[in-house]
Amino acid sequence: MSSQVSAQSAIKTGARRSRRLGDLWVALAFLLPSAVGFVVFYLWPTIRGFYLSLTDYSLLGDAQFLGFDNFQRLFNDPLFWNSLRVTLLYVVINIGLQTVVALALAVLLHRLTQSVTIRGLVLLPYLVANVVVALVWFWMLDYQLGIVNQLIDWIGLGRIPFFGSETWAIPTIAMINVWRHMGYTALLIFAGLQMIPKYVYEASALDGASEWRTFWRVTLPLLRPIMALVLVLSVIGSFQIFDTIAVTTAGGPVDSTRVIYFYIFELAFERFDFGYAAAISVVLFLILGGVAMAQLKMLRAGDSDLS
């Protein structure tokens, strides 16, 4: 007993002596590997990315410093503006549809079943690689042999060139990714639904409110902060569409799916215009930062509905 007390007091005096540094040396040892990873593969490339955006660099030789020429060029590059327009179109269709479908799915799951298996099935598309999802739908939506066009044929409508037409390509790719993400998004919303206390529903049932009315007047307002967070996550993810396009349309037909990620990829690794590609990724960086800020502001505005 007494030895324990003295040991504790010894620790206390030791702690007092090294309060300024604390466990600094131990901490440095524990941090070393991840700090190396952070500096070499996150911090340094970020700084280097900004520098590259001010240069002309073709992967061979040294980078030539240009100043802001790349950014001037970008203003007059129709393909850049096209990629922004196409990306925005994709994000709007993707997020719009995905949020509505996921919300409906989450509410259905919440009201109808507790089954973890059903929730697992719903999550399945999200676990499969983008490339796999893209190829399966590429096959299902094939103009000649795809099952979806067979169905459309049976109904008596005209076949749709899902990947082959400029009007259909982006909506098609947006729908494919709605399919992949709706279950995951639904489970995020589902977690939010579970945080709404039961008594709120009991009270609205006692007041004789229908399910429909309860959804619009009770569930949705209480879900607002969670919806805002889900939107932050999914909008930023949506801007980064690449895999699906890379294995299906590769930017075509006629630039109609040349989204910003794919344009940067092409500039850097097919045309070896690294400096210009870096300049566009700086713009993307700024756009995504702006989107996140705006959305987080929205989030704070909807903070305290429940408590």
Added chain:
Amino acid sequence: MSVLTRTQRPELSQDRAASPRPPINWGRVVAWTSLVVLLIVTLFPFYWMLRTSLSNNRSLASEAGSLLPADFTLGAFQRVLGMASTEEALAEGGSGANVNFWLYLRNSIIVATVVTVGQLFFCAMAAYAFARLRWPGRNKVFFLFLTALMVPPIFTTLPNFILIRDLGLLNTFAGIVLPTLFMTPFAVFFLRQFFLGLSREIEEAAMIDGAGHLRIFFRLTIPMASAPIATLAILTYINAWNDYMWPLLVGQEENVRVLTVALGVFRSQTPQGSPDWAGLMAATLIAALPIMILFAVLGRRVINSIGFSGIK
């Protein structure tokens, strides 16, 4: 409150008493139907992948609308696993190109396993330093780590490619795994949150018994946080398995080519006129199946974790 219930309840029971059988609740019927439709939409592509992969590619055109495999055969799997001769492959509508998905499967397993083990171990160490140790500047360094979450991946991909090339690591496993081997900000953040919640008393008791930090980390912290570590491990494994852009850039060559990259190559190799759909679907199934099995075995953990890993 109690007054309210008393005045409302009788009305409800009167309603029930008025009808002898409970009336069909059409709202619930519509709701269940919508859920079933959504589930069918979710699962049908998986069935279609399987159905096509078991078909003879030459028969797909004539039986495009059939729900069963067209002219059942395992030829597509033999083809993509490099177990069919060129003549056999051509006879069933393959491209005849030499593909070996065993090799790509092996490469994917190597990459995903190394990334998962390394990343989790190093991130757990970092999380321990951020959550359990006291040192000056701790919060500032942690915040700096978190800012990396704000940088879009493609932004660091360009300079990282140059770095990996300059190190001579193109087309090596090291080049593919290095950027995510040591840390991702998300993993550090996720683990730190859990380590913060662990009881300090057990640690202090161990310290009095003379245990050092290394011992506490291995014998106390990791075992106590084994559940969240397992969840994170599954998520990391799936992400590493599904990654496409980075291995596409640095791992084109056959001996390090992972499944996702191989699928892209296979798709671009197929002749424009008559693609080998059966072979392509067999290959996608091979790429998807390990993750689906992993999920079937360990999935419950992931499903239940989605609330906090996504939001908190």
